[in-house]
Amino acid sequence: MPLSLHIRSDYMFEVKPHPELSWSISRHKTLMECPRKYGYDYYVSHNGWLRDADSLARHTYRLKKLTNLEMLFGSIVHDTIYQVIQHFLKTRQIPSEQKLVDRIRQQLNQGFIDSTRREHLWHDKPKHYTMLHEIYYSQQDKLPPNKTAKIQSRLGTAMNNFLKSQTFQDIQTPENIRFVASEDFRYMMIGDVKIYIVMDLVYRDINQDKWVIVDWKTGKASAEDRNQLALYALYLKQRYQIDSLDKIVIRNEYLLEGYHKEHALNATDLINVQNLFGMSIQEMSHYLADVEKNEPLSIDQFPKYQEDHKCARCNYQELCFG
Template identity: 40%
Template structure:
């Protein structure tokens, strides 16, 4: 099937899209509309610039992605070989990912040419260096996160018995609510030795009350995929690898009704900024008013384009 170039992107929903929308409407415009088709040769330079900025990353993102990548590969290795990588291998892998991102960030011309295939750290792009406080923080987190991953309840479930069944690992999926497409990716879904389904979400930061609400969207996806499974057979687990803490809960029908309504309301709010529903053509950029704050603006990928930064 030939790739179709569309004038405007589709309107879909995801946890990350909702987060950006709520944080700043101007950032939302750049990320989902201004960057669209920025990979093509015959688009305006500003579109290419926005597309490049969309692909900026940062140290915390690289670190979190590295831990998730390590968890995914380790679980897949267990599925195939019934053995888990050594602690030293996992630490070395994570350090390499961080170092590679730092080295890539010195190759600006390579990133400009192929921003999706190369890495550019936000810290290096805007400041030309890595903040010492941030690098020290990640250095202090690295080994505890690996150690707590290895001794986590989830890994114990999977590796200490032969009766756990792994269903999904970091698999991007879609499902629908009222004809609207939702994207979701579970860190891990498995069935434990006593037959319960467990959704595990790895966290490399500190506990946040919003995390439980986020995981309810994963439960919505689960119920869509397994409509005949009772919610009493489902557990949602948050593994906080930085501190080694683990929280777990059983979602209820009331919780899922709340989560579904949150999605419906969020999509309706997004539609307010659309000029043509059929094309998903957005209103003028000026309608996407910035919501500046010191913290948000300093970490925003698009701050060089925005005159409202603090």
């Protein structure tokens, strides 16, 4: 399929009965993990943020916004890294590891307070407050000690490894670096399908004439890491008319293990990610009553892939099992 690029401009929000069909690696992973979860995530929860939405849509949207301790930690770390880099570019100042650890710990504590003392606020505005899965489903005002201990141990490790990372070392020679603002990437189109692009960091190494795409990881390496970065490289190649894949470096920074991994891309990688997209879109169409309108089948026609350990972590277990 032909690929085209779009930069999103301001637009007036329009309430539609069905969501726009879009695609991402994470959406594909959700479908492969459990079609029922996929149905709740992308269809039943649609418009659930509206005051006049039906009760199921509102409840499903609320559950969609649940997070867990590991996910909250990862989100806060990503935000912190972004803020540190922006601050460094303006001031050339680097905060201490302890200051970063304290900042992250404070935000984690805020998430716990939201979950245990502000449930009524989260219930009304789930996008603006945090509700931890561990609190919601246990109905207890405490977190599992083994989980809190694990996150405590990760705090210093992640920030120490970030400050020592190859990417942060590169950034400290700004005369050799040209950053690509995050506003420059929004989404691309393959056919009629919008593919959202969310890159952690992109910069150009002037000395080596390389474009570098960085993805910070607070979890373990997975097979999807390369595909995700290949998708970003496909976008970058088209967006900036880069003539050779040799000029694009894709890099994962694994913050818990303290190492980075770079991939040498070739044309096969780009073909593979486009094939993955095609296969995935075809599978998604099996759950549509009307493909043109992106109208889904009823939720009971999205099968459950029941696995005890996955269901126990799922946001929608109360909808599936009562």
